[in-house]
Amino acid sequence: MSEETKGRDKMTSSASSRKKSIEDNAKDALELFEEESEEDYSEASLTEIDLSEAAQKLIEVEEIDGFFHFPTSDYEAQEQFSRLFGIDHLRYAEATGINPPIWYYYDGRMWSHVQYHIHTKIREYIGAVYSIFAHTTKDDWDALKEKTNKNYVGIVKTYVRKLKREPSRKNSILSLLPEELEYRIEESDFDTQPHLLNVNNGTVDLRKGRLLPHDGKDLLKKYIPIDYDPRSSCPRWRQFILDITGGDEELGRFLQKMAGYTSTGETRERQYYTHIGEKGNNGKSTYLETLADILGDYAFTVDRSLFVDINGRHKSTEYTQARLQGVRFAFSSESERSDILSLSKIKTFAGNDTITARNPYGIPFSIKPNCKLHLATNHIPQADGTDSAIWNRTVLIPYDQEFKGEKEDKHLREKLKSEYAGILGWIVEGARLYYKEGLELPKRLLDFREEERKLSDEILCFIQDECVVGLGNEEPAKAVHEAYKRYVYRNYRNRTPFGQRRFNAEMERRAKSLGDGDEPVFRLEKRSNPNQLFFSGLARLEGISVDPQAKVPDAVLTKAGWLTERRNGNHKKRQAQDEVAA
Structure with missing residues (x-):
């Protein structure tokens, strides 16, 4: 050696x-x-x-x-x-x-x-x-x-x-x-690959539902402390989904795909989701809070100022937005009855636009959030019923079941926690289905949205609730506008009524939309004596004096008549028509 x-x-x-x-x-x-x-x-x-x-x-x-x-x-x-x-x-x-x-x-x-x-x-x-x-x-x-x-x-x-x-x-x-x-x-x-979901035992490729090894090169900051096992079951959760949809399997499948889409970093649908339940114990809080628990770091509770216009919330909103980077599920628990949806905010978040954010004591910086907004509420926030941009982005999900007495499971949350691994698998399966099929809204949700959109149209509702349409009737435009302003203050709270000129233009639009073809159901005409504008073919219910021979056009009844039953029990128009007919 x-x-x-x-x-x-x-x-x-x-x-x-x-x-x-x-x-x-x-x-x-x-x-x-x-x-x-x-x-x-x-x-x-x-x-x-x-x-x-x-x-x-x-x-x-x-x-x-x-x-x-x-x-x-x-x-x-x-x-x-x-x-x-x-x-x-x-x-x-x-x-x-x-x-x-x-x-x-x-x-x-x-x-x-x-x-x-x-x-x-x-x-x-x-x-x-x-x-x-x-x-x-x-x-x-x-x-x-x-x-x-x-x-x-x-x-x-x-x-x-x-x-x-x-x-x-x-x-x-x-x-x-x-x-x-x-x-x-x-x-x-960080977190730039929308199809990856970071879980306890690896990284899930949501496109295929396949589990991959953790890899630092993926640069994932978010994490779910639950193992993914596609073989795990969640029978109680599946029964819960069946219960809250009233057995509607199409809606239940949509809820699964919506949860899967929410777990991704995709924003291609350009939607925001409002979960509505006027009754208590309807399941909406359990559904949303369970998703939030399971999605871990990917979920974040936001202030409702992210959805609606609230004075004095500019800075706090910027601070909230700074924490949205990498978040996929942003949800707010409740809205106020007087809340008005902010069109600009909804467009920004649902449209995947770049936003300005900042941390306390920091300077502003830009981020491009990929979160899906979910709002839980007992009443739909006010929105302009004529604005197609906001309604095309709106998905309204009704929770019309009520679980009280024998129907209530007081230990439901504990039972669902024991199924978190299975529910995670249910979410991943929903994501896989989303990538394969897309997220088409069920007819039930499309019809519900259209109905609520019409209810939010203050001009259309004013015509339905406060006016009678028919030949031989006429009313000064100024008097109709004053009645309209009182109606808005009474029914739409924080909404500012249109001025006279804009009101006249909107009324003419509704007259055409309610008519057959190009023929409006009433007209705005100018009288030389006295020199003022009148609505011809329309009268206010206040101090009404209608032509007994006038017949309300079928188009008005079919296109606007449905509003009567929905608007606070207001049946004045039907009553007036009955009195005229008698």
Whole structure:
């Protein structure tokens, strides 16, 4: 055996014994390290296990031919740190609107914002170097001198002592890390693959329902702490869906695909969802809260100001929007009866537009949210019934069942929690169906939306509730407008009535839409004596004097008559017609 081989074997044996010594004396090494360190690491605590594991891993990474390569500069220390913890486990984001810059750490499942964690890792590295240094024997140093030179050993000892004692060394290493391009990342780089769902036992490809291994390269910050198993069942949940839909299998299938679509990062449907249940104990809260529980980090409760116009909520809305990055299920629990839907907000979120957000004390920055908005309410927020843009984005889901007395299951929530793995599988299956079939609305929901849209049309409802349409009737436009304003203040609360000119134009539009072909059911005409506008063929119910021979056109009854039964029990028009007929 050559002298060189003997020396290498001696050093290899020494390396093994050093690793064993570090493991056996980790507690003493940690106490000595903390005793001699001049920096307060209260925010980056280190355990003896951390120190021992880091030191042994560092030996494996940095020892060549039995020699441990000690750093002699901050730059070398930075390179060692990168090799120790792996470039795949750390990312540095110079996020706009957030100061200081953010460090992220990948724990094998997800990337987490760990500003203090990076300090802990730096400390682990420094502690590991010091621990190896403290367990390097005189024979090791002598062998190292023979392999290199005396000056190198002196430089090593000087630098390691500085590394341990001077806080500036840690900050210097930390400042050098972002210079490595592999570390740099933008906030917008996270959670960009809409078909991936990060769960406890892997990453689900929602297009196929296939489970993939976790991979840091996917850059997923969101996480669901539930295992995905497509074989898991959820019989109680499936019965619950059947119950809340009244046995409507088409609606139940839609609810599953909607949940699946919500779990994706897709926004192609450009919709927002309003869950309506006028009665209590109707299942809507259980449905939404169960989805929120299961979707974990992908779900976020938002203030209703994200949907409606509320004065003085600009800043708080910006703060909320800053937290929506990567969120897929944004829901609000209840709305007020007087709430008016904000067309601009609905268009922005449902249309996948770029929005401005900011964190408290931060500067504004832009994000492109991919969340689906869900609003739970006992009453539909007010919206302009003539605005096709907002109604085309609106999906109204009625919860018209009531579970009280014998129908109520007071232990339902606990039963559903035991089925979370199965319900997750149900959601994934819904996503797979969505990718395959799309999200076409059932006829029941289309009809319900059209009905509510007409109810929200204040002009049409005013004609139905407050006027009689028929030949021989006429009314001054100004008097009709005054009646309309009183009607709006009484029935639409926060909505501002149209001015006279806009009102006249809207009335003419409705007259044409209610007529047959191009023939309107009433007209706006100008009289020279007196010089004012009149509605010909229309009269107000207040002080009504209608032509007994006038017949209300069938078009009005078929297109607007349905409103009477829905509008607060208001049957005045039908009563007036009956009196005229008599």
